[in-house]
Amino acid sequence: MGEIILQVDNLSASYRKTTVLNNVNFKIRKGSLTGIIGPNGAGKSTLLKTILNLHPALTGSVRFFNQPFQQAKKRIGYVPQRGSVDWDFPTDALDVVTMGLYGKIGWLKRPNRKHKQLAYEALEKMGMADYANRQISQLSGGQQQRVFLARALVQDADFYFMDEPLAGVDAATERAIMNILKELKANGKTVMVVHHDLQTVEDYFDHVLLLNKTLLCHGRTEEIFTKENIAKTYGGNMRWMGENREYAVHSVE
Numbered sequence: 232m233g234e235i236i237l238q239v240d241n242l243s244a245s246y247r248k249t250t251v252l253n254n255v256n257f258k259i260r261k262g263s264l265t266g267i268i269g270p271n272g273a274g275k276s277t278l279l280k281t282i283l284n285l286h287p288a289l290t291g292s293v294r295f296f297n298q299p300f301q302q303a304k305k306r307i308g309y310v311p312q313r314g315s316v317d318w319d320f321p322t323d324a325l326d327v328v329t330m331g332l333y334g335k336i337g338w339l340k341r342p343n344r345k346h347k348q349l350a351y352e353a354l355e356k357m358g359m360a361d362y363a364n365r366q367i368s369q370l371s372g373g374q375q376q377r378v379f380l381a382r383a384l385v386q387d388a389d390f391y392f393m394d395e396p397l398a399g400v401d402a403a404t405e406r407a408i409m410n411i412l413k414e415l416k417a418n419g420k421t422v423m424v425v426h427h428d429l430q431t432v433e434d435y436f437d438h439v440l441l442l443n444k445t446l447l448c449h450g451r452t453e454e455i456f457t458k459e460n461i462a463k464t465y466g467g468n469m470r471w472m473g474e475n476r477e478y479a480v481h482s483v484e
């Protein structure tokens with residue numbers, strides 16, 4: 232396994248006075264593909280945002296590549312939850328992808344033809360070339376998600392964070408996205424993904440991080456993703472449908 236490239240120590244976060252993340256500690260190694268699993272409201276999105284300095288930490292420290300976030304941020308990519316994005320922003324798919332290159336272009340400079348070409352190729356890779364000039368608000372949810380993945384690809388980061396990239400997408404989009412995640416991993420990239428579908432965890436992720444306000448456990452999927460640990464994480468809000476991998480989770484909401 233690769234070297235440790237993310238170290239999270241004693242991380243806590245709150246909204247006003249309510250603590251939603253409590254004393255989270257873990258380390259992530261280069262080249263791992265980790266699913267972040269836990270019920271609604273477990274703090275999965277907050278964990279990503281706090282790690283990425285988008286939400287303030289109450290306590291704790293986060294180090295990427297043995298550096299503070301600010302020094303490492305060009306090497307880090309983030310695909311936010313689709314619902315958290317203002318899709319009415321007037322811009323087309325190609326421009327959204329080109330934004331992924333701004334770390335390289337510089338914010339005040341205009342993208343040139345080579346940048347646009349790179350962005351177009353990433354859209355092509357996600358099967359979205361025909362939609363390059365379509366307003367982002369006029370794409371379906373799954374198409375928007377593909378555009379976001381294309382943006383992450385052009386960024387060519389070393390470490391990606393994705394917040395539910397598979398939520399609400401069809402089977403073909405899910406396959407396309409998972410192929411990209413596996414390709415990123417094959418290229419030595421590291422990926423952490425908030426994920427909801429317990430049925431696919433074992434197929435998709437080599438590591439899992441089980442979270443419910445605190446970190447319940449973290450490690451290799453085959454060791455950690457057990458009935459007992461899942462039950463502990465979901466606090467009884469789940470029902471086994473049968474042996475092995477068939478189970479349903481009841482939302483806490």
Ligand SMILES: Nc1ncnc2c1ncn2[C@@H]1O[C@H](COP(=O)(O)OP(=O)(O)OP(=O)(O)O)[C@@H](O)[C@H]1O
Binds near residue numbers: 251269271273276278
């Ligand atoms: N902006 C906010 N202001 C106040 N409370 C918030 C805010 N965002 C999240 N919360 C609360 O923090 C807790 C954790 O939310 P978070 O979105 O991190 O959970 P999650 O595990 O990603 O949930 P889901 O699976 O439903 O997306 C929840 O109780 C939520 O209501």
